[in-house]
Amino acid sequence: MASWKGRDILSIRDLSRGDIELVLKAARRMAPIAEGEKSSKSLEGKILATLFFEPSTRTRLSFESAMIRLGGGVLGFSNVEGTSVQKGETLADTVRMVEGYADVIVLRHPHEGAARLAAEFTERPVINAGDGAGQHPTQTLQDLYTIWDERGKIEGLNIALVGDLKYGRTVHSIATALAGFGASLTLVSPPGLEMPWEIVEEVKATGTPVSTTHRLEDVVPTADVLYVTRIQKERFPDPQEYQKVAGSYRVDLPLLREAKKDMIVLHPLPRVTEIDPAVDRTPHAKYFRQAFNAVPVRMALLEMVLGVG
């Protein structure tokens, strides 16, 4: 297992199952601090730089909350307006400048590979908070943590990934990560929005059972986890076709009648119409808990890459 101090978190593929389990256990210890029930000063005197070359309020605020909950300080920008980037500064130079001001860097960037490039130009640990259509490893860790925390395990669970599996970044990452944990995957998507074959092949190569279907109602009775994602309107040239598809992938109370009692529904949020708000009141709904879990997971990572705890 690689040493954590100074480690970059760039892609979920860089983390072994052992690495991920360590993060999940550390995140559980952080939960009472993230809830405000306990306090910590473990990162007092440390500074986090949040470099957000494109806006992502949820990701930025959860990182900032994580750092502040541990007694650290935060600086950064939430979009490039008014920064040297607008004057044409390279990412490499921005990172070299920031490393003089902070102990750890969180980067959100519209171009794929940006976090890996940034990490090559600084000694400070870099955490990828999303690079274009590429990687967003802390989102995947937060999803894995929610499943593990709610269900007590990941191995052996039947996990259905639902929605736009072709373009959805989060589902690609979580499918790869779940494959290493011995879960079974069911891929549920409208025709034309299936998971790319190379990812399916990669998952199958680990021995993970994978089944595919276009019908959501078929998988609900046997699923332990429904991981629902948004189907984007712009993927459909015909608005009527979109309405039809969106309607058939809607999780609502009648659909959940067939579900196991302890089945959980997750969603990376924001949702539009794919989960009926009436589902929020059922014990199945765990997507707001999943959103909260961003904080303990990011707290755990910040402590680990700064060599504290």
Place this chain on the structure above:
Amino acid sequence: MIDHIPAGMALKVLKILGIDEAVSSTVTVAMHVPSKAMSWKDIVKVEDRELSPREVDKIALIAPKASVNVIRNYNVAEKHVVRLPDRAVGILRCGNPNCITNLREPVETDFFVKPGEPPRAACRYCDRVVEDIPAAIV
């Protein structure tokens, strides 16, 4: 002399070697030549010219079975079979327009190369697999 080039790739090899109208030595190109091992092959012969390691890596990507023969006094003095590199640094362009390496950043492109027919190359930065390696060579 570069032998065992897949048929049709000789002009790509000339491009890699930077051979144009300004070349000062003799260049001989044979295309679609019968071959025992490959059925058909191309051959490129350039006089008074040595290949740089980067040129050899580029040739290996489009002609993994090519052999480079150094001819002195009408005899083959040295014979090397090209070796497919594990990494292709600074010799391929990433086809993903949204890849950070296509921006004005001070880095060379970097690809993981896997053997095969044809070989596969995946960008170390954005994971994109190169669809057409000959077209991606810079």
